[in-house]
Amino acid sequence: MIFTAKSAEFLRWAEEKERNIPQNIDGISVNIHDINNVKTSEIAKIKETINRYNSCIYSSSAPLESNITLLKFAELVGMRTYDCNNLESNEISTITPVENNKINYIPYTDKPLNWHTDGYYDRKPIFSWLLHCVNPATQGGENYLLDHELALREYVMRHDDINNLLAADALTIPESKDTSRAKISTYIFSFENQYKKLHMRFSMRKDNIDTSPKASAAIANLKRIIENDCGKYSLTYKLQKNEGIITNNILHGRNAFKDDKVKRKLLRIRSYERL
Numbered sequence: 001m002i003f004t005a006k007s008a009e010f011l012r013w014a015e016e017k018e019r020n021i022p023q024n025i026d027g028i029s030v031n032i033h034d035i036n037n038v039k040t041s042e043i044a045k046i047k048e049t050i051n052r053y054n055s056c057i058y059s060s061s062a063p064l065e066s067n068i069t070l071l072k073f074a075e076l077v078g079m080r081t082y083d084c085n086n087l088e089s090n091e092i093s094t095i096t097p098v099e100n101n102k103i104n105y106i107p108y109t110d111k112p113l114n115w116h117t118d119g120y121y122d123r124k125p126i127f128s129w130l131l132h133c134v135n136p137a138t139q140g141g142e143n144y145l146l147d148h149e150l151a152l153r154e155y156v157m158r159h160d161d162i163n164n165l166l167a168a169d170a171l172t173i174p175e176s177k178d179t180s181r182a183k184i185s186t187y188i189f190s191f192e193n194q195y196k197k198l199h200m201r202f203s204m205r206k207d208n209i210d211t212s213p214k215a216s217a218a219i220a221n222l223k224r225i226i227e228n229d230c231g232k233y234s235l236t237y238k239l240q241k242n243e244g245i246i247t248n249n250i251l252h253g254r255n256a257f258k259d260d261k262v263k264r265k266l267l268r269i270r271s272y273e274r275l
Ligand SMILES: [Fe+2]
Pocket: 116, 117, 118, 252
């Protein structure tokens, strides 16, 4: 795929993208009567929303009965194989502040999480994720979302060429002794996957990530675009009980939060399938 601002391919793609820019949270929201027993028409509406916007927020009138029903729901949406690289080594990870968090993974604290895609440090690409809210935080903990395709579109319109961000060594994440993960070099943008759709590996964090000298100017531009020029495309939302977000691993982040007696608790599923 040739992605320069004037290429016919890009113009066609960018035009279609322009018709699918979410205007507000309502535009990506779907109500479902019972997450444990979801209707075919509700699943179709969720899939249609993800197909247009790469994300969807669902709201269930009934509370989740068990982790098994959450996995069944995820499967109906299109997830089939799951990443289990998490604290519990499980298909579902419970995202809640953990005391004595030895490895000190930020997701399991009350700290903010800056813009990133999930699994940018994993060899096997994560194509989708789901976050289901069991308990919201008393204060803060909003998630913010930005369709990575819109970030790419904005980048190409301003800087034309994404070659340096397609390079296989654009980012290098050194090995982690804590998690026994080997060093990995990766692209930031790639269309080379079975879906021929954009997959993005990115994190705004500065520590623990090296950028190739060739890509560093492009990465600085990309960061500026995400922070300064994509406000019009990003959405911020605080999930309430029985609500969740499903995305094609778009860019996202989280605000810091404070809890009272009941801790913020979200269930997370990451899958190798694009939805
Ligand atoms: Fe994440």
